[in-house]
């Protein structure tokens with residue numbers, strides 16, 4: 417089975433260009449079905465979830481070309497409104513197409529979306545939002561048939577600020593008659609990128625980044641050129657990797673205001689972090705004692721950085737806790753870190769990190785994307801060789817990971833079969 421072999425103990429040092437954000441690229445690519453004309457997306461991360469989205473768009477009849485980090489999409493001649501189950505299963509973000517297809521065709525046929533197994537991940541808030549605009553959902557043979565030929569703008573208050581539901585409702589609302597207001601909307605920066613893109617195409621949305629988004633529907637959308645924003649989770653991952661190995665890093669294409677939480681706690685631990693426009697420099701030596709974090713919707717501590725933070729604290733922290741409030745099955749990485757010598761235990765929703773330890777290289781298995789990144793980080797910090805199996809999870813969300821780690825001086829290679 418495929419995986420990464422990592423020889424630990426080398427400090428990661430140098431500069432790294434952060435790729436476009438996975439969580440912005442996927443909803444934006446889905447949104448392109450709302451437009452007529454050519455869209456050129458640049459800084460698209462080279463990850464397998466983007467490949468899956470490209471496959472879905474082609475299946476819907478869009479003309480799509482992908483060359484490295486540039487993807488062009490022309491949805492003028494789109495002919496389908498149904499997504500086959502095998503594509504839906506490949507990733508969570510396939511669900512955004514429900515809102516986009518409803519707006520474009522008045523109908524969407526989907527099945528339950530796939531994605532990492534990090535918790536229950538229902539889509540009730542998405543569906544309730546679409547239904548408030550007049551859509552009707554029927555389940556037949558395991559498929560969800562959502563019809564809404566005459567969507568109407570309305571006020572929708574989300575019971576929880578779900579990122580995906582906010583984006584899905586925004587997309588459907590662009591095709592609705594009148595104004596839709598989403599209250600208690602998610603505030604993640606990726607939602608602002610979606611707003612920017614749709615407005616550039618001729619739409620009218622305001623309020624993204626706040627808890628109240630207003631969408632004026634019924635605008636005719638054309639294609640445009642759009643550069644995807646930098647990936648704040650990838651930036652956080654490399655910052656922890658470098659500091660965890662005792663190195664230093666210069667992150668390019670990173671908006672410091674999106675990284676407030678990790679930057680604040682690293683500064684508190686004694687590391688030197690310098691933020692400038694679109695770059696962050698992180699260096700120095702520090703340690704964290706007795707700190708506690710609780711994951712929360714943005715601008716809170718990001719759940720997508722929880723496993724990487726735990727790996728970092730296993731080596732650079734002492735008596736720390738992370739409370740996971742968003743995805744209840746996000747702890748699978750912990751047993752693998754324990755195999756490597758980490759002093760970690762799980763108690764209910766909390767990860768408790770006891771003493772800081774020197775980790776030892778072991779054979780470990782990634783079971784989801786961010787947990788996989790945490791294990792790679794652990795391997796880079798550990799003594800000896802670590803093999804991280806199940807590379808496919810990590811490739812869903814980290815663009816050119818091996819290349820970037822090697823440029824920073826880390827030793828990582830991909831293998832197809834583990835040596836006996």
Ligand code: UD1
Nearest residue numbers: 439509536537538539540541542578579580581720742743
């Ligand atoms: C997005 C991100 C993911 C990140 C997560 C939280 C993308 C492609 N993925 O996922 O990387 O970890 O935000 O920051 O942007 N919930 C419901 N009902 C719903 C929808 C969500 O109960 O209809 C719950 C979920 O089970 C979870 C919480 O709300 O407990 C947050 O989910 P949500 O914000 O929707 O995350 P995603 O959009 O799936």
